[in-house]
Amino acid sequence: MTTSALRNETRSPRRIAFGHTLSRWDIKVSPYLYISPFFIVFAVVGLFPLLYTAWVSLHKWDLIGGQGKFVGLDNFAFVLGQQEFWIALRNTIGIFLLSAVPQICFALLIAAVLDNNLRGRTFWRMSVLVPYIVMPVAVALIFGQLFADRYGLINNLLGHIGIPPIGWHTNTWASQIAIATMVNFRWTGYNALILLAGMQAIPRDLYESAAIDGAGRIRRFFSITIPQLRPTLIFVIITATIGGLQIFDEPRLFDATGTGGADHQWLTLTLYLYNLGWGQLDFGRASAVAWLLFMVIIIFGIVNFLVTRRISNNGGGER
Amino acid sequence: MSRRKRNIVAQRPGSLVYAFLAVILLGSLLPLYWSFLIGSGDSSTISDQNLSWIPGGNFIANALSVINDPNVNFWKALGNSIIVSTVVSLSVVFFSTLAGYAFAKLRFRGSRVLLVFVIATTAVPTQLAVVPLFIAMSDLGWTGTIGAVIVPGLVTAFGVFWMTQYISTALPDELIEAARVDGASMIRTFWSIALPAARPATAMLGLFTFIMTWTNFFWPFIVLDQNNPTLPVALSLLQASHFVDYSIVLAGVLLATVPLFILFVAAGRQLVAGIMQGAVKG
Numbered sequence: 399m400t401t402s403a404l405r406n407e408t409r410s411p412r413r414i415a416f417g418h419t420l421s422r423w424d425i426k427v428s429p430y431l432y433i434s435p436f437f438i439v440f441a442v443v444g445l446f447p448l449l450y451t452a453w454v455s456l457h458k459w460d461l462i463g464g465q466g467k468f469v470g471l472d473n474f475a476f477v478l479g480q481q482e483f484w485i486a487l488r489n490t491i492g493i494f495l496l497s498a499v500p501q502i503c504f505a506l507l508i509a510a511v512l513d514n515n516l517r518g519r520t521f522w523r524m525s526v527l528v529p530y531i532v533m534p535v536a537v538a539l540i541f542g543q544l545f546a547d548r549y550g551l552i553n554n555l556l557g558h559i560g561i562p563p564i565g566w567h568t569n570t571w572a573s574q575i576a577i578a579t580m581v582n583f584r585w586t587g588y589n590a591l592i593l594l595a596g597m598q599a600i601p602r603d604l605y606e607s608a609a610i611d612g613a614g615r616i617r618r619f620f621s622i623t624i625p626q627l628r629p630t631l632i633f634v635i636i637t638a639t640i641g642g643l644q645i646f647d648e649p650r651l652f653d654a655t656g657t658g659g660a661d662h663q664w665l666t667l668t669l670y671l672y673n674l675g676w677g678q679l680d681f682g683r684a685s686a687v688a689w690l691l692f693m694v695i696i697i698f699g700i701v702n703f704l705v706t707r708r709i710s711n712n713g714g715g716e717r
Numbered sequence: 718m719s720r721r722k723r724n725i726v727a728q729r730p731g732s733l734v735y736a737f738l739a740v741i742l743l744g745s746l747l748p749l750y751w752s753f754l755i756g757s758g759d760s761s762t763i764s765d766q767n768l769s770w771i772p773g774g775n776f777i778a779n780a781l782s783v784i785n786d787p788n789v790n791f792w793k794a795l796g797n798s799i800i801v802s803t804v805v806s807l808s809v810v811f812f813s814t815l816a817g818y819a820f821a822k823l824r825f826r827g828s829r830v831l832l833v834f835v836i837a838t839t840a841v842p843t844q845l846a847v848v849p850l851f852i853a854m855s856d857l858g859w860t861g862t863i864g865a866v867i868v869p870g871l872v873t874a875f876g877v878f879w880m881t882q883y884i885s886t887a888l889p890d891e892l893i894e895a896a897r898v899d900g901a902s903m904i905r906t907f908w909s910i911a912l913p914a915a916r917p918a919t920a921m922l923g924l925f926t927f928i929m930t931w932t933n934f935f936w937p938f939i940v941l942d943q944n945n946p947t948l949p950v951a952l953s954l955l956q957a958s959h960f961v962d963y964s965i966v967l968a969g970v971l972l973a974t975v976p977l978f979i980l981f982v983a984a985g986r987q988l989v990a991g992i993m994q995g996a997v998k999g
Contacts, residue, residue: 413921421902424902424903426825428819428823428903428904429819429823429824429825429828430819430825432815432816432818432819432823432907433815433816433819433820433831433877435810435812435815435816435872436813436816436835436872436874436877437831439812439868439871440872440874441839443846443868443869443871444838444841444846446847446848446849447809447845447846447848447849447850447853448841448846449821450848450849450852451845451846451848451849454848454849454852462858464852496772508741511734511737511738512732512738514728514729514730514734515728515729515730516730516734516735516738517729517735518853520986520989522738523989524981524985524986524988524989525738525741525742525745526738526741526742526745527981527985527989527992528742528981529744529745530928530988531928531974531977531978531980531981532749532974532977533931533932533934533948533949533974533977534932534934534949534971535932535934535949535952535953535954535973536949536952536970536973536974539952539956539966539967539970540748540749540751540954540970541748542956542965543763543963543966543967544748544751546763548764549763549764549765549766551751551768554766554768562746567815583745583748587741587745588992591989591992591993592992592993594993595992595993595994598993614782640839640840640842643842644842644844646844646934646935647934647935647949650743650934650938650953651953651956652955655958656953656958668844668935671847672939674718675847675848675851681848681852684848685848688844688845688847688848689845690844691842691844691845692841692842692886694843695842699840716969
């Protein structure tokens with residue numbers, strides 16, 4: 399503001415006034431102008447739908463017929479009274495735990511290995527990212543066949559070591575392990591790189607003094623790496639939670655019918671939402687499921703927060 | 718003692734470490750190679766109990782069946798995926814840089830609260846929006862058009878947050894001051910000072926947005942149909958129409974993976990750097 403005024407002093411008085419006002423306006427309004435595209439688009443495709451979902455969930459609402467009469471919480475009562483909902487909730491949590499826990503442990507291991515002074519560092523870092531470029535739909539189609547009940551490669555290999563074929567598409571837990579495997583395949587390397595970045599930010603002095611004090615590799619990992627890595631770990635866990643609880647692509651394409659299995663063995667909440675909305679054409683009930691899913695994510699977020707806080711208290715890290 | 722200190726940092730790892738990493742790499746490639754084995758065979762290959770490790774000769778024929786299948790609309794899907802991913806990436810990069818510059822370098826009332834709001838929106842699941850979005854798109858008559866897929870992707874909170882982080886450290890305040898002293902308008906300062914300074918981060922954001930959009934399935938699957946699909950939607954149709962012949966399905970899967978594989982070969986380094994940089998700051 400002052401700078402442009404200074405410069406304008408050399409010009410005629412009228413132009414000073416005009417230029418001054420213009421420049422002041424420019425400074426005041428521009429920031430809001432620059433952030434407005436985000437907020438406008440978000441209001442239209444994010445905030446409005448969020449509130450409108452609540453509105454739809456309180457009505458009888460048909461995909462073709464449109465808005466029907468106000469029914470209060472009937473849609474929620476209906477959904478909560480359905481066994482399918484509870485099965486879907488159990489499956490969603492099951493698949494989430496089967497993917498998140500091994501994935502983060504394995505990503506930590508890979509990151510720790512990559513944290514060495516490797517030859518061909520960039521090559522190895524890139525190599526763990528290969529699965530990330532395969533789209534989830536493709537991963538699901540590939541693994542759906544690797545885990546095929548009769549002729550799948552995995553049952554075939556198990557047969558060679560004397561294990562009878564597993565009903566990956568019939569048994570509840572087996573199907574969830576198969577779907578969790580797809581998630582792990584795609585995301586473990588990606589998370590390993592995030593954790594690796596966190597590890598590289600740890601001051602090397604800490605390792606050196608610990609080594610001088612006689613701490614071995616494993617000891618150094620648990621008493622230095624893990625506590626120091628806490629902020630990165632929290633980030634990875636939270637992203638894995640938000641993404642994991644919304645899983646759709648993999649269960650949808652796990653078989654050719656896409657409804658979550660004959661006995662809902664791998665029906666997830668999002669798949670249930672889809673079946674209600676676009677299978678049974680009932681938007682009211684689908685919206686109720688959307689809100690229930692949102693609440694599940696919030697509850698898990700809070701649980702995550704409390705658990706990670708405990709880790710921080712017990713970990714004894716300085717931060 | 719100082720000598721020993723140096724040793725721990727610079728130590729080259731043993732061959733066991735490389736063996737471990739090589740096994741991981743082979744494990745990641747195995748499902749793709751297996752798909753190639755099936756995709757280069759015929760309809761009976763998938764049930765072959767003594768599958769050969771040498772690929773068959775039918776890959777091109779199978780790929781052609783995918784491309785020529787009227788239910789799959791392969792070229793249309795490829796074209797749509799390219800258009801959608803490109804438009805969305807350019808838009809996300811431009812608007813995120815603009816907003817990120819404002820949040821990082823400009824002073825205005827409410828900037829802090831607004832930035833916290835942006836970050837908070839990342840926790841809202843997309844599922845929460847699909848029903849009303851679908852109703853809105855039907856009312857507008859946009860269902861089945863790629864506009865319905867592009868518009869909800871035009872901005873991302875992640876992008877705004879990412880660019881804010883980057884610009885706040887990468888762009889010195891003095892540079893902006895200098896431009897202002899020279900009488901440059903606000904938008905001019907953004908265009909000729911901030912945008913060039915943010916280029917490395919914009920490239921990475923563009924890359925990730927491209928991949929995220931390219932692989933996105935849920936919303937395109939709901940709003941598009943087989944006449945005008947994106948690649949993931951077309952792939953899902955492939956399974957529905959060819960589940961009797963998985964050599965064709967898996968040939969299609971590989972075909973759909975090729976474009977991102979090319980991107981990976983060309984820009985894998987930037988992808989790695991982007992993930993690692995985003996993590997340190999995020």
